[in-house]
Amino acid sequence: MADCLFCKIIAGEIPAGKIYEDDEVLGFNDINPQAPHHVLFIPKRHISTLNDLEGTDAALVGKLYLAAKTHAGNLGVAQEGYRTVMNCNAMAGQTVFHIHLHMLAGRPMHWPPG
Ligand code: 5GP
Ligand code: ZN
Numbered sequence: 001m002a003d004c005l006f007c008k009i010i011a012g013e014i015p016a017g018k019i020y021e022d023d024e025v026l027g028f029n030d031i032n033p034q035a036p037h038h039v040l041f042i043p044k045r046h047i048s049t050l051n052d053l054e055g056t057d058a059a060l061v062g063k064l065y066l067a068a069k070t071h072a073g074n075l076g077v078a079q080e081g082y083r084t085v086m087n088c089n090a091m092a093g094q095t096v097f098h099i100h101l102h103m104l105a106g107r108p109m110h111w112p113p114g
Contacts, residue, residue, distance in 0.1 A: 005098070009026070010044050019039055025063050025064060025067050026041070027068075035107050036107060037077070037105040042064075042098060043063075043064065049088050049094065050099060051089070065084065071103060072103070083102075083109045
């Protein structure tokens, strides 16, 4: 999508600290990290919100989680723990309307989140 920030990162039009890439998924550092490690995993195909997912997207969403899991292993935080979050729409705090799985690690997490 032409006016989507994350599509521009995928296209290389906006720089990002890439930490993971395959045919369908890109992972890059969040520009405003909320933990020592804060990575966003996104599908390369534009999907605006979790509400727009279809049954045929199940494997794609699974790949976002597998990429996060792999990154946790690479960071060495898999056993101590980390958090994954996908916000959906305004009430949940979604600000970029291209779905993204947040992966945060490196500090204690609290519940419930704000
Ligand atoms: P949301 O609030 O939609 O769940 O998360 C959007 C995330 O994108 C935020 O954590 C924000 O810091 C991050 N973000 C916004 N603009 C940019 C950008 O230009 N580059 C990167 N790497 N992250 C961004
Ligand atoms: Zn997009």
